[in-house]
Amino acid sequence: MAEPAVGLRPVTEDDLAMLRRFRTEPGLIGLDWNGFRDAGAVARRFAEDGYLSADDTSLIVSVDKDGTAAGFVNFRAGQYAAAGRYYEIGIALLPEWRGRGIGWRAQAMLCDYLFTHTPVQRIQAGTHPENLAEQRSLVKAGFTLEGVIRASEFRAGQWRDGYLYSRLRDDPAPL
Ligand SMILES: CC(C)(COP(=O)(O)OP(=O)(O)OC[C@H]1O[C@@H](n2cnc3c(N)ncnc32)[C@H](O)[C@@H]1OP(=O)(O)O)[C@@H](O)C(=O)NCCC(=O)NCCS
Secondary structure (H helix, E strand, C coil): CCCCCEEEEECCHHHHHHHHHHHHCCCCCHHHCCCCCCCHHHHHHHHHHCCCCCCEEEEEEEECCCCEEEEEEEEEEEEECCCEEEEEEEEEECHHHCCCCHHHHHHHHHHHHHHHHCCCCEEEEEECCCCHHHHHHHHHCCCEEEEEEEEEEEECCEEEEEEEEEEECCCCCCC
16 A cells, blocks of 8 residues: 655644544544543634644644545643753544554654744653554654653553653654
8 A cells, every 4th residue: 555645734624523533432532532522622722723822732644635634643832840841742543544654754744843843852752551553653753762650640440651752852853
């Protein structure tokens, strides 16, 4: 199968139905499923700022020339100490687009986007011990495993460990 041409683009009105699905279809979002979420929040956020703000943005992962939506990526700002601003990124693809080389590329593209348009030094991403696809995707996107964050999230009925990865501005870019 030919590799799809991956891109990132802002959310449009046509993407809102897909974003609602991730909030209301159990498990569609993967291991991060933590119960039903308000589907109306999608239209409200789109009306507010089109999902584009300096501290909290979502972009559509597009494939092929027509910009078909395969899922989304997001980034949120955080801060360590007084001057340690960083971004944390996330991703979810629709099941039919997984395992085709889209996830690692989209996350590498998001890093390039943030390093180009902001002075950020550190981008981090968390994932789950059993999420081999995301662990491998992050490494392919230039991330390094930093360690285990013990009992950091309550998920699927119990407190669970997370894995924390990071990519720094000067780390080698895979794309
Ligand atoms: C996690 C996710 C973003 C990965 O993206 P993807 O497009 O499926 O992964 P890619 O095709 O880019 O594959 C990247 C690497 O992971 C490997 N991989 C993909 N799926 C895998 C799986 N199910 N098990 C083990 N390895 C897997 C690939 O083989 C590839 O490594 P390789 O080149 O060394 O062979 C995607 O599967 C997804 O959206 N899953 C559900 C949501 C989710 O888990 N998000 C992350 C939450 S922390």
